[in-house]
Amino acid sequence: MxxxxxxxxxxxxxxxxxxxxxxxxxxxxxxxxxxxxxxxxxxxxxxxxxxxxxxxxxxxxxxxxxxxxxxxKAFTTIEAAGGIVLNESKEVLFIYRRNKWDLPKGKVESGESLTIAAAREVEEETGVKNLQLKRKIGETYHIYEERNQTIVKISHWYYFTTTSHQKTTPQTEEDISEVKWIATKNIKQPMANTYKNIKEIMSVFFDTP
Known part of the structure; x- marks a missing residue:
């Protein structure tokens, strides 16, 4: 393990x-x-x-x-959930936030299931709807400091599919400046400017049947 x-x-x-x-x-x-x-x-x-x-x-x-x-146990733990979304044109949904490519995700609300949270965060951050849950991909972990707390964030990732040609709307209040569908054949483009944990979960996604 x-x-x-x-x-x-x-x-x-x-x-x-x-x-x-x-x-x-x-x-x-x-x-x-x-x-x-x-x-x-x-x-x-x-x-x-x-x-x-x-x-x-x-x-x-x-x-x-x-x-x-x-x-x-030494850290404050936050649970988050997000999605790797693939459309009918074999494009992956990315957001551009704080000068990095990222995947849509966010904090799980009290009493909310992980899958509901993941779908909600995708819709809120990108405007993309009609999400069809396929399976869980895995988790990523990272530690950071915020408001005098040292936090370990556990992000749960789910694979969704949806229809192509939907209008996207970046959630600007979350510092998202762009939402973009990127073809899987061009996936090296966002991977060259993203976080290590995003590279990690994307590698798991593409290695999973």
């Missing part, structure tokens, strides 16, 4: 074993490997990777869910 948490574009890995990729990564001097520690202080690892030359941290434990629980 492997959980990847981003601090800006730097990853913290929670895992029960070293994959070939992690073995290669662990050989770099700027990468720290932590094995079988008795207690986990998530904030200390966050501060390390945020403020020092550490480029990645790999924490290994037999029980990854328990490791995750211990790691996350």
């Amino acid at each position: 492997l959980i990847k948490i981003f601090v800006d574009d730097k990853p913290i890995y929670l895992t029960n074993k070293l994959t070939d990729e992690l073995k290669t990564l662990s050989e770099k001097k700027s990468v720290k490997v932590i094995k079988n520690v008795a207690t986990i202080d998530g904030l200390s690892y966050y501060d390390d990777i945020k403020n020092n030359t550490t480029t990645a941290i790999i924490i290994i434990a037999d029980d990854v869910p328990q490791l995750q629980q211990q790691f996350f």
Whole structure:
């Protein structure tokens, strides 16, 4: 089991074993490997990777869910949900916000299901409607600071389809300046200017049958 948490574009890995990729990564001097520690202080690892030359941290434990629980308890947790939306023309729905390409997502409201939240956020941020839920793609994790809080955001991602040629409307009050359908064959364009967690979930999406 492997959980990847981003601090800006730097990853913290929670895992029960070293994959070939992690073995290669662990050989770099700027990468720290932590094995079988008795207690986990998530904030200390966050501060390390945020403020020092550490480029990645790999924490290994037999029980990854328990490791995750211990790691996350140091932070305020926010649940978010969003969508990878594909239309009939094989185009993916992207938003442009704060000089980066992104996928529509937002905070889950109290009492709201994850799937309802994902569909609502897509519609609110882009104006695209008639969404047909297909399946869940996965989760991404990132840590950031806001209003004197250090937050770990868990974003739940769902695959939706919809009809082509819908009018799009960017939610400008959420700093979205553009909504754009981008053909899957041109997907490298937004991926060259996006966040690591978006690259992560898009790679999962395209690798899933």
